[in-house]
Amino acid sequence: MEPGQVVVIGSGLIGRSWAMVFAGGGFRVKLYDVVQQQITSALEYISKEMKKLEQSGMLKGTLSAEKQFSLISGSMDLKMAVEGAIFIQECTPEKLELKKKIFGQLDLIVNNDVILSSSTSTLLPTKLFTGLKHVKQCIVAHPVNPPYYVPLVELVPHPETEPSTVDKTHALMKKIGQSPVRLTKEIDGFVLNRLQYAVISEAWRLVGEGVVSPADLDLVMSDGLGMRYAFMGPLETMHLNAEGMTNYCERYREGIIRVLKTFGPVPEFSGEIEQKISQAMSEKTPVDAEHLNARRAWRDKCLMGLAKLKKQIKSN
Ligand code: NAI
Structure with missing residues (x-):
């Protein structure tokens, strides 16, 4: 075109x-x-x-x-x-x-x-x-x-x-x-939000069960999984984390299925857990336009830096 x-x-x-x-x-x-x-x-x-x-x-x-x-x-x-x-x-x-x-x-x-x-x-x-x-x-x-x-x-x-x-x-x-x-066909949530909701759902359960604090849960993504995900997806991550995908499945399929079976029902995203998470988030970024916009500006600055880095790395 x-x-x-x-x-x-x-x-x-x-x-x-x-x-x-x-x-x-x-x-x-x-x-x-x-x-x-x-x-x-x-x-x-x-x-x-x-x-x-x-x-x-x-x-x-x-x-x-x-x-x-x-x-x-x-x-x-x-x-x-x-x-x-x-x-x-x-x-x-x-x-x-x-x-x-x-x-x-x-x-x-x-x-x-x-x-x-x-x-x-x-x-x-x-x-x-x-x-x-x-x-x-x-x-x-x-x-x-x-x-x-x-x-x-x-x-x-x-x-x-x-x-x-x-x-x-x-x-x-x-x-x-x-x-x-x-996408070859329509599906509720498309792909991005389906992946996002899978993550949100387990994050909610882990904090709700008191396994980890809201702040630490977010760190698991920003300083853990997210570091890789900015450059490669979950499937390629599997491929590289063993001697290829087949080997990854041989090594880890049993463990993955065992853990997945413990995930539990879909959370309600309301009540006490909502209050707990909302309070933790608001301590970091109070819910008023000034603080929210300042944090959004920080987020966009980080994204711009990351986009720059990705461009540099790809052109190397
Ligand atoms: P927005 O509320 O910021 O902007 C909507 C604009 O549409 C306004 O300027 C309004 O005056 C105008 N508008 C209203 N009726 C109109 C009409 N009949 N003809 C022409 N213009 C009209 O909304 P936003 O956030 O930009 O969202 C737009 C779309 O993008 C939505 O479908 C949303 O789901 C989608 N989207 C939003 C994302 C987000 O993070 N905000 C991310 C991805 C998609």
Whole structure:
């Protein structure tokens, strides 16, 4: 897919990030929203962020910050915004009826080539796209926050999505520097959240049973498992932790199954355990905008450093 025009629908947290990523790949971006103030603040934010990223050597792509910013323009006219577009990324609030309405509107005005993609974290393609005239061109492309530093995008097709829609979206994501993965069919939670929930679930049980404190539980991930997971997945970890996967299974399968059988029921995520974990988390980061935003800024700074490191290591 040659650089052309993409449309981002919704200029909130995720929409503005997508706009930056597409502009980094050299695409012209129309940032559409129903609230003018959102577009104005998104453009201000993007301009500032791009300059900061350029100064720190972390701007994506080959174009200058100024050139990238000039590729992005705001719009409150959906019909005009989608004219000539090759790809549309929907980033509106996570409400099924709202998203269905937007895809219904798009269905009436798009041609047979443009790809209609949703950023949804939780809504299944069959809920979003069934019945649309252009369902073959529809796909979920679920990013991870913040998409600028965390490149993964889960591609989830509707049963009627054309394979070429998935292929083109995959190629486009690679072109703009993201890291797409294909799901062959929809599944609740997609893949990332299913893995995340498996971890959260056992974390909750371990703290709930008093085996480990909330702070130490988090350290097990950030200074233990997470060190490896920033570079390789659990399957390759198994392969390298023995003389290959077959040998790993021979050595450890019995132990893994024994431990897995002790995992217990799905936690309720409420009551006393919730209070205990909430208290521990709030001691570290009090639940007010100032502290939460400061910690989020720290997180994004760490992610930026990690993204830089990964880039250096890959290019060695
Ligand atoms: P947000 O609330 O920050 O932004 C939503 C934007 O949509 C706002 O600018 C709002 O004015 C605009 N909007 C509302 N109705 C509209 C309409 N009819 N047409 C056009 N624009 C409209 O939401 P956020 O966090 O950016 O989430 C967007 C989507 O991305 C959701 O589906 C969410 O599940 C998904 N997502 C969010 C992640 C996150 O961490 N926030 C991570 C991955 C995906």
